[in-house]
Amino acid sequence: MEVIRSLQNARVKSWCKLHDKKYRDKEHRFLIENEHLIMEAKDSGLLEALILLENESDHLNFEGPLFYVSEEVMKKLKMSQSLPKWMGVCRISKTDRPLGNKIILCDDVQDPGNLGTMIRSAYAFGFDSFIVSQASADLYNDKTVRSTQGALFHMNVCRGDIMDVVASLRSDGYKIYATALKNAKGLSEFKNEEKMVLIFGNEGRGVREELLAMADACIYIEMNRFESLNVAMAATICCYWFRS
Amino acid sequence: MEVIRSLQNARVKSWCKLHDKKYRDKEHRFLIENEHLIMEAKDSGLLEALILLENESDHLNFEGPLFYVSEEVMKKLKMSQSLPKWMGVCRISKTDRPLGNKIILCDDVQDPGNLGTMIRSAYAFGFDSFIVSQASADLYNDKTVRSTQGALFHMNVCRGDIMDVVASLRSDGYKIYATALKNAKGLSEFKNEEKMVLIFGNEGRGVREELLAMADACIYIEMNRFESLNVAMAATICCYWFRS
Known part of the structure; x- marks a missing residue:
């Protein structure tokens, strides 16, 4: 068994670059690091390689490439406080459009923890796609990924021009609902729709006016x-x- | 205007001690540090003193004691990354029992962010009291307080022996509902009750068995x-x- 010990190793250098959004976007890859997330990534077929601490005998039944690294290398790669036994290199699945009947749209949601929690909830309650505007937080930021608790690997998630997306879904017959504090009806007055889009806005300013204008109705939470x-x-x- | 510049100043030393739960409990005081929280604390009558950066002319209309400090002192006192203009010293209101008709109970919730978010929701949706078990996260931890967004200052919050609290509320005619994954009914089958207690459990193990046994019914979220x-x-x- 070969162990990678050099921080100058080409693979190590290319993995480290994935800490940076620019490279994640370019390489269509991202890193993850807890057992639960790795299992979810494996089950979804998005796990490309497993990085293990030397002496770690459990390879989590992963049948793809295994890379053993020294503690020093793992310290360089890790994103959280503690030293992980495993890290995963995952592929970003290249969808670029909404799929399915129930869709969440984020208009410039800034906080990765919020974004991840929203993906987790969207998945738990049966939504099909999760679309974020260009200026929203990164979908593959470590904190986003951790907050999704693995839901990220099972949903159609993508980034797009939110005005175009809404216009297109609207013409495809989706009901468009946006959350707002003004000119809105209470959530409990709404009934479920077969094809629907829910729009949530930026933490500071909410959903932008142009999007509110395209909505069939606005929702407030009583x-x-x-x-x-x-x-x-x-x-x-x-x-x-x-x-x- | 006198400015406190020494880290050895007796007040500075006693404020710094409030970073530690042990001293918060002993002194019945805690520190806060953003304008929104300070305004909420002031409105609730729990703000005892305002600490200001020297040269800060706005005292937020607070009529109690003002203490001007140097940047060095503020750096020592602050809890977040950036340097605040103001910090507040707040009193912990000494309630030790549930009040009102709608009560949330936390059975060993560990994460301060979770606890704070739960207090925010409980307050937003009209609950009256928020009780945590002895082993739950600290109610006056900086992260808890920030996550409440000020709701902490307007609710009856306290820590107690959760088994005694439930037994007492039960005999007072409150409906007791606990969240659980087994032997539970879907949330949407429940109707609102005038006097009720909702119990939420630890992030890992959920609500302890002894409490589940005391509940009138268990709830799961569909x-x-x-x-x-x-x-x-x-x-x-x-x-x-x-x-x-």
Whole structure:
């Protein structure tokens, strides 16, 4: 068994570059690092290679390429505090359009933790696609990926021009609903639709006006005390309400 | 205007101690540090003193004691990355029992971010009290406080022996509902009750068996794909469902 020990090794250098969004986008690859995520990636067929600490005998039943590395190399590769036993190199699946009947759209959601939680909820409650605007947080940021708890590997996720996407879905007969605080109806007045799009907005400004103007209706979440909820919480409630 | 510049100043030393849970518990005080939180604390009457960066002319209309400090002192006191203009010293309001008709109970919720989000949701949807078990995360941890977005200052929150609390509420005629994955009914089958308790469990093991045994019914959140949600998201959905 060969162990990679040099930080100058070409593979190590190319993996390290995946810490950077620019390279993830270019290489269509990203790193993950906990056992649960690795198993989910493996099951979805998106795990390309497994990186293991030398002396780690369990290769998680992965049948693709295995790379053993020294502790020093693993420290260089890792993204969290503790030293992982395994890291995975995953492929970004190249979809570029919404699929299915129930779609979530994020208009410039900035926080990776929010984005990941929204993907987790969308998946849990039976949504099919998750589309983010160009200025939203990165889908393959370590924090986003961890917050999805693996849901990322099982959903159609993509980034696109959000105005074009909405216009296209609208002409395909989808109901378009956007969350908003003004000119909106309470969530509990809505019924489930077969083909629908739910739009959530930026943490600061909400959904942009041009998108609100394209919506069939706006939704607010009935509360008696606070004016707004965190976007991930709002999305979770809406996904539950419109669950399949 | 006197400016405190010494890290050895007695006040500075006593404020710094409040970074530690042990001292927060002993002194019944905690620190906060963003403008929004400080305004909420002020409105609730729990702000005891305002600490300002020297040269800061805006004292946020606070009429209590003002303490101006040097940048070096503020750096020592702050809890987040950036240098705040203001910090607040808050009193912990000493309630030790549930009040009102709608109560959330946390059985060893470990993550401060989860705890804070749950307090925010409980408050937003009209719950009256928020009780945590002895082994739950600290209610006055900086991350908890920030995640509540100020809701902490407007709710009856306390820590107690959770078994005693449930037994007492049960004999007072409250309906007791616990979240669980087994032997549970879907959330949408439940109707709102005038006097109710919702119990949420530890991130790893859920609600302990002894508490499940005391519940009138167990609730699961209907999903078609995942086995469990993050506890903060589960609580947010339930609080919405049972909102006042």
